[in-house]
Amino acid sequence: MLDEIAEEIRKCRRCDLWKTRKNTVPGEGNENAEVMFIGEAPGRKEDETGKPFVGAAGDVLNEMLDGIELKREDVFITSVLKCRPPNNRNPRPDEIAACSLFLEEQMRTIKPRVICTLGNVATAYLLRRFGMKPQPISRIHGKPINIDTLDLHFTLIPMYHPAAVIYNAGMRNALVNDFKTLKKVIYRRTR
Numbered sequence: 169m170l171d172e173i174a175e176e177i178r179k180c181r182r183c184d185l186w187k188t189r190k191n192t193v194p195g196e197g198n199e200n201a202e203v204m205f206i207g208e209a210p211g212r213k214e215d216e217t218g219k220p221f222v223g224a225a226g227d228v229l230n231e232m233l234d235g236i237e238l239k240r241e242d243v244f245i246t247s248v249l250k251c252r253p254p255n256n257r258n259p260r261p262d263e264i265a266a267c268s269l270f271l272e273e274q275m276r277t278i279k280p281r282v283i284c285t286l287g288n289v290a291t292a293y294l295l296r297r298f299g300m301k302p303q304p305i306s307r308i309h310g311k312p313i314n315i316d317t318l319d320l321h322f323t324l325i326p327m328y329h330p331a332a333v334i335y336n337a338g339m340r341n342a343l344v345n346d347f348k349t350l351k352k353v354i355y356r357r358t359r
């Protein structure tokens with residue numbers, strides 16, 4: 169099923185980003201993942217390789233996953249947009265609206281128990297999607313929110329985007345602590 173979604177993404181021309189992409193970046197990981205990470209959009213390296221979170225931000229994410237003994241192959245990693253915005257500009261609302269059906273299909277297929285949103289864009293999308301007012305990531309990072317709808321039941325944990333913490337020791341420490349919170353939530357929900 170995830171393969172079918174990825175194939176649809178590869179053919180997608182729902183917004184203009186298909187014109188400038190080298191590759192689509194549907195996401196990768198485990199179809200039965202308990203934890204899903206959602207970033208903002210592919211960057212240059214992701215566009216070149218078709219893989220999510222490679223390059224410097226990917227190194228940070230890998231380090232954080234190692235820190236709580238989670239493997240990339242056990243989680244699912246994707247982003248709100250599946251094609252790179254030129255020059256890494258912020259995703260536009262019309263692009264998010266056009267692309268969100270793929271993320272929705274991925275969430276409904278995987279049915280993760282925990283979703284970690286990485287950065288403001290993904291966090292604002294999920295909060296709005298589930299009827300909450302977006303708040304700055306600096307205010308709500310690391311604070312778990314339980315979401316229960318007809319077809320999705322998960323704990324949302326907003327986090328800083330790994331790219332944002334590369335040159336900021338304070339934010340990096342916050343991300344380390346938020347991963348510790350993730351570990352506690354996973355442990356609590358699997359006991």
Ligand code: SF4
Nearest residue numbers: 180182183186251267
């Ligand atoms: S960003 Fe999403 S909606 Fe736009 S072309 Fe790529 S896959 Fe399609």
